[in-house]
Amino acid sequence: MICRHWRGWTTREQADAYQTLLTGTVLPEIFARGINGLIRYQAMARDMIGEDGSPETEHVVEIWFTSIDAIKAFAGDDYEAAHMPDAAVAVLKRWDASALHYRLLDMQDKGPAA
Secondary structure, three states: EEEEEEEEEEEEEHHHHHHHHHHHHHHHHHHOOOOEEEEEEEEEEEEEEOOOEEEEEEEEEEEEOOHHHHHHHHHOOOOOEOOHHHHHHHHOEEOOOOOOEEEEEOOOOOOOOO
């Protein structure tokens, strides 16, 4: 498996709007495309102080695929480039221009709670 890892930052005031857009529209639309090899996504956020000293929220999106070919089916041949819908650009303060891709080497689940 390969994890596509990307980050974007909002002001604290725009954090909820971006999270709603991301989990309510952007990610469901990606899944609706029926891309062969797309497994799952994770969306995470944390409040922090930005490089300019102002409060902001970092958003991390990880989308899991079976292969680089599956990622290319999602993102095209320039698969490392970030793909930014206009609505996301409108609420983000800044973002990574490229996504990082990591091969999964090992994963272990604890299993159901006893």
